[in-house]
Amino acid sequence: MAIAKRGLVLGATALAVAAVTVTGAGIQLSQGQAFFEESPKELVDEVWQLIERHYVDATFNQVDWEAVRQEYLQRSYSDREDAYTAIREMLDRLEDPYTRFMDPQEFRNMQIDTSGELTGVGIQISQDEETEEIVVVSPIEDTPAFEAGVRSQDVITAIDGHSTAGMDLNEAVSLIRGPVGSEVTLTIRRENRSIDYTIVRDRIEIHPVRYAYKEGPEGPIGYIRLTQFSANAAEEMEEAIAALEERDVTGYILDLRSNPGGLLFSSIDIARMWLEDGTIVSTVNRQGIIDEEAANGKALTTRPLVVLVDGGSASASEILAGALQDNERAVLVGTRTFGKGLVQSVRSLDDGSGVAVTVAKYLTPDGRDINKAGITPDVMVELSESEREALSENREAIGTEADPQYIQALDILAQEIRAARETHELDVGAVPSR
Template sequence: MVGATAVVLTTVAVTGAGLHLSQSQAFFQESPKELVDEVWQIIDRQYVDATFNQVDWRAVRNDYLNREYSDKEEAYEAIREMLETLDDPYTRFMDPEEFKNMQIDTSGELTGVGIQIAQDEDTKKLVVISPIEDTPAFQAGILAKDLIVKIDGQSTEGMDVNDAVQLIRGKPGTDVTLTIQRDEEEIDYTITRARIEIHPVRYSYRSTPTGEIGYIRLNQFSAIAAQEMREAIKELETQDVNGYILDLRSNPGGLLYSSIEIARMWLDKGKIVSTVNRQGSSNEEVARNRALTDKPLVVLVDGGSASASEILSGALQDNERATLVGTQTFGKGLVQSVRGLGDGSGLAVTIAKYLTPSGRDINKEGIPPDIVIELTEEQRKELQKDRTKIGTPDDPQYVKALDVLNQAIAEEPNDRASVQTP
């Protein structure tokens, strides 16, 4: 999936990071020290801040190259230490397994059983958020809210979500046994892994007192997100909806080109985003008169809306194309370049910052919604425990977005010109 010029804004430990996937590979001759130096060289050439966040980067090189490394693991540890001196959570080293998982997460396709899992905040147990339709887990009968207590007989008590994902994923055609606790009963499900396609877009046609609307939830800017968004808008346009709610809550980011393409589906003209590198050179992306609709639009955002989500919502807000409802977004305004290294590991380097059309640098600031609707802790936990309530009358932020949209629809002139769908 790694393309020559694909740009990613993807989830890391905290949240999204803008990634630029480069085809050029840093090959080295099985020398751990050469790998350490290769990483140093890449940072030296590309890092966004010429002062390296006030770090003497040449002294760092001397320190780490004067050490001896007996194997790759020692080199990996040294590289992570070296990068920590930059105090930049988005400039990070990925060992081969982590790099492979990053590529899987942004490709929209993986191999496994087809469930979304999380760790319960209170009990720390692994809980099934939902099985993905038409996957082995769905067909086996795994249900939302099921607790995974064992994986192939191994207890999941205290297990990190990422470790659990590693155990559940595997080659298509192989089996994994999940021990599920449902109420007081424990059930073993032996499931055959398959290739799973993750659909980032969910949409529906809804009737409201003031007319019909389209609700579109986008949970990740993956490789297929733009195509699915285009299909969703076109289908809802054929059903003559009067307006749209676009839900970007808890969307941590994804591919940058995907966010730009999706912005062009809503915007006929105007800037979308600009990126500025350490030389001060700016690259600007603009709309191309190809909007699929000009009907009223409300965008739902929250503190989990990061990176590519902020590029899209910032572009729509600055161009006065949409009203943003919810809470302040995460504040991730940096772009990373990601490249593979010769042993299959990878490196993400912050190479630029991005600005919204009006020139806002939202890093660590986030984007303030036009209308703030906070959820209580109880409401937030309720939606987290039962995700089927998201985008329903049981979701206070959605209810407010619907109210705002209905008001915008009511104020629309009746003789509005329709936008031709190419």
Template sequence: MVITKSRLVLGATAVTLSTIAVTGLGIHSRGQALFKASPKQLVEEVWQIVQRQYVDGTFNQVDWLAVRQEYVVGKSYSSQEDAYKSIREMLTKLEDPYTRFMDPEEFKNMQVDTSGELTGIGITISQDEETKKIMVIAPIDDTPAFKAGILARDIITKINGKSTEGMDTNQAVSLIRGEPGTKINLTIQRDGQPRQFEIIRARIEIHPVKYSTQETPAGKVGYIRLNQFSANASREMQSAIRDLERQRVDGYILDLRRNPGGLLYSSVEIARMWLDRGTIVSTIDRKGEQEREVARGRALTNKPLVVLVDEGSASASEIVSGALQDNKRAVLVGNKTFGKGLVQSVRPLEDGSGLAVTIAKYHTPNGRDINKQGVEPDVKVELSEEQLQELWLNQREKLATLADPQFAKAVEVLGQEIASRGITTSEKK
């Protein structure tokens, strides 16, 4: 998901499973309006928003005027619930799982996600555009789902024994969300095989940035792990880089593995900490380029940088890694990223409900549309499922050490980058 400062905008259409789901920064809730829209007015409002803003001017080959005739002109409503049902039916005609309606409770829960505290199991999910299955983008570090062994690209087939066939992400969220201390049973399909997970929900405090210095064959490395682009991620990243600069590291490894994304402005601010010049990301709506974010000559360091990515690196992670790669500021090591490049606007409706509508897609500086494609690393290092389980669950102490194959390769590449700049031991700062 990504968000601008002026309005709520989501980019991977990911849903973080918690009592809180997506940030409300920049939202001024019209749900507090002086009047309450009638059910028919609400359906009309949703239709109009899609009509004005949807990314595809053909509405994915749907006759959107005929949809209005069916659901607005030719239908009467006796309750808000009837309107909600029709709105959901209307939106399914677009066959876009990322354009979705939220009732007032769902929308309220959606507005405070990235504040840094969650209640739930700690995974980010999406609905696969082709199969319509509920898919895990990534578990958040050190959360119940993470500790249970949930992995990126796991398919959730059942929630407490209830099939997810035909569910959208909102419905899945409502079933998975719950009070701290309560249990949930997930049936996961991985590599074609079903697996059972019993997970206890918890209150989760998220600190997006962890960092350290490591003495390696490449020299003194500043290691920064970013697990989410939350509201305080850029502030914590700035502090980490400045501290590591004071410690005179020789180069950096930025770990974006299993980072499902977050706020657009956070990703842009963080990219600017590494880039002095160049484009960071462009958003493209149905009329063409809408906005371009660029570096502003305020990089905090120009030292060699390697970025670790994998199939759980999505959305805002892909914005940053794509920007650093295209501008030749960093070498990417790991696996191809998730491939989430759609942008959504999320807005409140008159009765306190909300609508997420796909309004654009984003491109990397070189014009790459990474939706469904992902970002390919410069140096590919694939891990087996056994290695993934060992590093991310069973023996976490090996993560980001030379016993971690992707990290070890990053150190090797970083050493080459340092050497290519002709930095000698006496010159290192």
């Protein structure tokens, strides 16, 4: 897999299983590494300058960034480890848990993870900006954490008995990760309960797209579940749509529930499969709009579409959902999404380490900034605690009659199909040839 010098990532989260949301830089450790071993202060200054040039907030979150530089360049550093510690301290001044430094091993792990060969427990975690608690964005389906019953919005209060109070996000990730076959115990706070999950780490092969041909009230429909926006997600989505179009489905349910996000380009590519025209997303840095992505007239279908979302739908999921909602291409059903609207650029440093810098925020086509606010569905369908428990314990029930949100989506899709028939749109569900 070709690795770019730097890459845009969505959702400012860390993965205890892997950092599939980023593209990093190749690890070529030669003269640059030797240079930084001799002059670790130069590494500190390089990171400072990256923030100075690219950070999304020109005020650096009200931090005197020039004074920070003077403070850290006045120090003496005996080795690279000293420099790494200083860099982490320096970045902490921004109070942005998503702008973070990775030592060479952490960065190497990130790069390995982008290849899709993952190890760990299978959760994406984030640090609450106000409480600094470690929060589960979403467990990834068919992973040890998912099988154990870990859920979106769970708060990790301890890892192997070590309290996470005051713990850095990177430290939490390091403690959760480990060799295949080893165990880690996560202490979870869920509402007013404390639950211990002892989970066996594993190697995880992720296929982000699953689809099924199902019967619906108005004829056969296509059900597609997208679990994350990894590098292979767009290819698998294209295959799913093509297969279902061949079977002449009348409409689609796209399930983005508990999808924690991923690669920016993946969300854009997938949006173009559903949208014939219209804006998809705008990314905005401290100078204003820097990029706007739009549909390219190559949609794979225009058949009626309903999208399922919930509190675990984050980042790239919110880009796709927001684009489909604002362009009136789909009806959104479920609960409010997570609310991650930040973009990171991951950059390599010459000693093999790397830094993720928050460089932009994204807006939906109608200009909505969903960071922290999330996206509100067109039709709100809450699950009761018992319903969530049942779906968590039996994942095969997701997307079936035992899934209340799916049932509601199916009913709404039937309404959309009937409306399309009345306006003679359904017969041209497949985009006309050009």
